[in-house]
Structure formats: structure tokens, C-alpha cells
Amino acid sequence: MAGKAYLGIDAGTSVVKAAIFDENGDALAVQGRSIPLMHERAGVRGAVEQDFEVILATLSAVVSDAIREAGQTPESVALTGQGDGCWITDEKFHPVRPAMSWLDGRAGSLVDEWAKSGVLQEVYGISGGSMFPGAPAACLKWLDLNEPETLDRAATAGYCKDAIFGRLTGVRATDPSDASMPFGDGTGMGYSDRVLELTGLTDRRSLLAPIVAPVPVADLHAEGAALLGLPVGTPVSSGPFDFPACGFGSGIGFPGTEGDALLIVGTTLGCLVHRDELVNTGDAAGFSVSTGKSGQWLRAMPAMVGTASLDWVLRILGIEVSAVEGLLGTSPPGANGLNVLPYLATSGERAPFVDPLAAGSISGMRLTTNRDDIVRAVCEGLAYTARHCFESAGQSGRIVVTGGGSKSSNWMQVFADVLETPLVLARTPEVGARGAVLAGAEARGEELDVEQWTSPEGVVEPNDANRALYDAGFAHQMELLEAARPLWHTRAALATQGDKK
Structure with a gap:
């Protein structure tokens, strides 16, 4: 007889995946x-959006495909998905408007104003989290200023996985990982009145879903059962979101792993460290993600662009991804x-x-520079x-690596050499879905x-x-970064003058 089977669903930015373990x-x-x-x-500069109904339809299809491939019906469902952005839904978890992706840049000027006024630093001092244009607070405030009628019609301004969870179970909830940034109160379990005040969103507090630790769990209702092709009553868990889910799926975030780190070489470049304290001092950058356990945090530094930078270069140069391994061997x-600053x-x-x-x-760059050098420099x-x-x-501890880029042995050698530490290759496939399943099982006891x-599957x-x-x-790269930062703002000022003309 077949043993138990567990379904993990990862609703990412560009792909929805289903894995049965x-x-x-x-x-x-x-x-x-x-x-x-x-x-x-509609010609809105900086807008990056997604259709929630398309995501649900895609989710339904991949789950059906996975069940057919496994030849076995899973006994539970665990959700994870992209973080940040703003997913606006009504009381029945239907979208009120297209979701604002974490890639959305419309709130850039708002974040710049918050930085200059000290709002970002004060919020960071409370929650240990920074904000960027695609952060939930920035997106929500942009909507409050530009589409207040949209928020008036909404019941929840939440996250991708939580919108899916609501649609599958009818339960309105979020987990501590998403809730701890950017509205967190520093405990990992609550929202901050002061953060809402600083961001001008006190009147929109009702749009934030209740926080359930370690992750929400509910039963699949009739609509959800029809969507997934699973029995009514199947337990469903929601969270953590994809970044910390990959941490759990690679063995980071559990007792005894403090100081250990995760590197995700994916569309974004995700760097995450397990800490036993909230970090909310110093420069306002990065995020402190609650694990749902008291005093346990995942210090996250998710750079905006990872393999997407390499994809851009390959597209410009007309090179196939399959050629990267060889190019890294010739330069x-x-x-x-x-040198490349990869902030694209x-x-x-x-x-x-x-x-x-x-x-x-x-x-x-010189006349002797070739395409191999450009790829390697990226x-x-x-x-x-x-x-x-x-x-x-x-x-301070080991570094576990995952993501699409980890399949390139030559690139992993570059990372190991630059980081000056062994890279532990995470167990595959689907590290995020794996972590969601582990979190859901723990929540169910x-x-x-x-x-x-x-x-792990190996070490580099x-x-x-x-x-x-x-x-x-690395020292030269940091010099280039410091030299470039004031120039970014000069370029922006010149662009603004050009727009006025």
C-alpha cells in the first residue's frame, strides 16, 4: 500500500508549481x-501587475497534472508563494483589481519621500524591515492616494498565498512571515499601530488579515475542492511565503541552525540568515522575517535581480542559457x-x-573584451x-544554495570562491514547496x-x-557601488527635466 502523500504548491512570480512528496x-x-x-x-509607467484568476486557473491545472503523474491523491495541501506586492480581494476572495506585483515601481517617489522624512528608518527600528516600491505598505499607500474607491470596495489587502488560501478554504488569515514585514510590531506576531500611522494607513488597518502562528490551517471547502480536484475537508496550510519557505525546505530556520544561511540563485538573488534576535539597528535595509516561533527570525536580504540580470545579458548578446556553463570556463x-553592477x-x-x-x-570594457567576459562579469x-x-x-554558519542558477557547477564555483565558504546544495526538487509542507505538517501536529x-545533495x-x-x-565592487549611487540621482533629475520639456 502507498504511504501518505503531501502536496506543496508554490505560486511564484512567473511560474506556478505543484509538487507531491x-x-x-x-x-x-x-x-x-x-x-x-x-x-x-493602460500605459501606467512602472506598473507591474498580475491577474489572480489566471493564477488560480493555472494552479488548478498544475495540481491536476501532478496528481495524475503521482498516481496518488495527497492527504494535505501546503501553500507558499511570492511575497510583497498587494493583492486586493473582496469578502469572498475575488480580486477587486489586478494584483500589484512586488516588481511594481509606481510607489518609487513615495518611498523616496519616506526615506527623506525619516519614515523608513523609524519603521525599520520597529519591525526590522525596510521598504521599497513593491512593498505592501508602499503599494497600499499608492492605492490609497490614487484609487481610494478600490480600497473602499475591498475586504483584504494581503498576499498571494493568503488570497489563494481564502479562495480554497473561505478563511481570512495570514502567517507571521508575511505579517512581520512591513507592518510588524517587532514581536513577530502582531501589527504596529505606529507603523500604520507613519505610513498614513491607520484608516486602512481593517484590510490587514488576522495573523495565525505558526501558519494558518483550515479545511478545503466545496469551491476549493472543485478547484483542486481533492476531497472536501482536506487540510490546507498557508505559509510561509516563498523566501522563508525555501529556508525551511533547505533546513534553515529550525532549532540549532542559528547563523546558517540560504542563498537562492533565482529570478531574485535571495540571501537569508537564521538569527535568534530581531535586527532593527543600522541602515534600513533588508527584512526581519518571523519564523512563527518566539525570538526566532530570518534576516533576509533579497536583492531585486538575480538570474534575471543574466537572462537580460544573454538576450542582448543572443546567447542560449545552455552556453553559460562553457562561457564561464573560458573567461x-x-x-x-x-565589472558589472547588476542592479537592473x-x-x-x-x-x-x-x-x-x-x-x-x-x-x-576595452576593445579586447569579449562576450565570455561579459557573461562572467555578470x-x-x-x-x-x-x-x-x-x-x-x-x-556565520554554513550556506545552503538553491534556485535555478545552482544547476550551473561553474557558477556555483564562482559563488563559493567569492563567498570563501563551502556551498551546500539543497535537496531538490521544489525547495519552497518542500518547506511549505514541513511548516504545514508542524502546524497540524x-x-x-x-x-x-x-x-543536502552535495557540496561545492x-x-x-x-x-x-x-x-x-569585492573591494573594487564596493568602490564602484559608492561611486555610482550619487550618479543614479543625477540621472533621475536629468530625466525629470527632460519630461518637463
Whole structure:
């Protein structure tokens, strides 16, 4: 007889995935389908939105595909998904408007005003979290100023996974991971009246869903059962969101892992460290994500752009992704003097610093520079960014790595060399869905063997021969960053003058 099966669903930014695991954490099935982003709909500059109904339809299809592949009906459902943004729904969890993605840049000027007035620093001192244009508070305030009638019709301004959870179960709730940023009160379990006051959102407090720790759990209702093709009453859990879910799925965030870190080489470059204290001093950058356990935090530094920077370069140069491994082998460490600042997101950067005007650049180019050097310089630039993030987040233990970029052995060698520490390869597939299943099982009181579920698949050792080169390279990268920062604002001022003309 087949043992128990567990369904994990990850509603990401560009792909919705469903994975079914057995009791040992082995994948019985994995299915995924892409979902679209709507850029500058109706000509609104900086707008990046998503259609919630399209996500639900895609979710239904991938779950059906996964159940068919596994040949087994799962006994529980665990949800995770993209964080941040703003998902506006009515009392029955139907969208009131398209969701504002975390990539949305419309609130850039608002965040800039908050930075200049000291709001960002004070919020950071309360919650340990910074804000950027796609953060929930910024998106919600933008709507409050520009579409107040939309919020008047809404019941909840929440997060992707929670909107799905509501649609599947009829229960309005969020988990501590999403709730702790940016409205958190520093306990990991509540909202801050002062943060709502600082952001001018006190009158919109009713739109924030109740917080349930460690994660919300409810039964699948009739509509949800029809959507997923599962029996009514199947338990469903919601959370944590994808970043901390990947932490749990790789073995980070559990007792005894303080100081350990996770590196996600995905669309974004995610750097996360398990801390036993709230970090809310110093520069207002990064996020302190509650684990749902008292005094336990995940210090997150999610840089806006990861593999998306590499994808951009490959598209510009007309190179296939499959060629990257070889190109990294032909250009030497240091990329023949080429350096790349990989801040290419339209909404700027959020970690390890916050600047809505941050932009990428390439320096050190000569007539002898070739495409191999450019590709390697982008990969090294992202590795330098990871080092910057981990130094800011207080990493002191092992680093586990996952994400699409982790499939490139040569790129993982670059990361190991720049970070100067062994990289532990997380158990695959679907680390985020795996973490959501573990969190859901714990919330239901079901014991799964965490060590077995998160056993690593290998280790990439750093090459000590490259240590001096990459130490100097990182120092130079930081010099380039400091030199570029004032220029971003000069460029923005010139662009504004051009618009006026």
C-alpha cells in the first residue's frame, strides 16, 4: 500500500508549481506552468501587475497534472508563494483589481519621500524591515492616494498565498512571515499601530488579515475542492511565503541552525540568515522575517535581480542559457578586468541597501573584451552582491544554495570562491514547496523527519587560489557601488527635466 502523500504548491512570480512528496520527502511528481506579468497596463509607467484568476486557473491545472503523474491523491495541501506586492480581494476572495506585483515601481517617489522624512528608518527600528516600491505598505499607500474607491470596495489587502488560501478554504488569515514585514510590531506576531500611522494607513488597518502562528490551517471547502480536484475537508496550510519557505525546505530556520544561511540563485538573488534576535539597528535595509516561533527570525536580504540580470545579458548578446556553463570556463576569474553592477530592476534595489533609483552598469570594457567576459562579469557581480548581502545579514554558519542558477557547477564555483565558504546544495526538487509542507505538517501536529526531508545533495568547495583575487574584486565592487549611487540621482533629475520639456 502507498504511504501518505503531501502536496506543496508554490505560486511564484512567473511560474506556478505543484509538487507531491512521499513520507520520506522524495518527489512523486512535479508540475509547473508559467504565468504572465502585465507591464505598464493602460500605459501606467512602472506598473507591474498580475491577474489572480489566471493564477488560480493555472494552479488548478498544475495540481491536476501532478496528481495524475503521482498516481496518488495527497492527504494535505501546503501553500507558499511570492511575497510583497498587494493583492486586493473582496469578502469572498475575488480580486477587486489586478494584483500589484512586488516588481511594481509606481510607489518609487513615495518611498523616496519616506526615506527623506525619516519614515523608513523609524519603521525599520520597529519591525526590522525596510521598504521599497513593491512593498505592501508602499503599494497600499499608492492605492490609497490614487484609487481610494478600490480600497473602499475591498475586504483584504494581503498576499498571494493568503488570497489563494481564502479562495480554497473561505478563511481570512495570514502567517507571521508575511505579517512581520512591513507592518510588524517587532514581536513577530502582531501589527504596529505606529507603523500604520507613519505610513498614513491607520484608516486602512481593517484590510490587514488576522495573523495565525505558526501558519494558518483550515479545511478545503466545496469551491476549493472543485478547484483542486481533492476531497472536501482536506487540510490546507498557508505559509510561509516563498523566501522563508525555501529556508525551511533547505533546513534553515529550525532549532540549532542559528547563523546558517540560504542563498537562492533565482529570478531574485535571495540571501537569508537564521538569527535568534530581531535586527532593527543600522541602515534600513533588508527584512526581519518571523519564523512563527518566539525570538526566532530570518534576516533576509533579497536583492531585486538575480538570474534575471543574466537572462537580460544573454538576450542582448543572443546567447542560449545552455552556453553559460562553457562561457564561464573560458573567461578567467576576474573576467579580464570587467565589472558589472547588476542592479537592473525597474524599481531599483531593496537589499543590501534601498534605492528606488539604483541602476546597473558595466565598467572596465576595452576593445579586447569579449562576450565570455561579459557573461562572467555578470555572474561575478551577482556573487559580489551575495557577499555584500551576507555580510550585512550576519551570516556565520554554513550556506545552503538553491534556485535555478545552482544547476550551473561553474557558477556555483564562482559563488563559493567569492563567498570563501563551502556551498551546500539543497535537496531538490521544489525547495519552497518542500518547506511549505514541513511548516504545514508542524502546524497540524504531524511529525516529519526534517533532517531526512532536507538532506543536502552535495557540496561545492571554494578554490583558495582565487581568494586574494576575489577579495580585491569585492573591494573594487564596493568602490564602484559608492561611486555610482550619487550618479543614479543625477540621472533621475536629468530625466525629470527632460519630461518637463
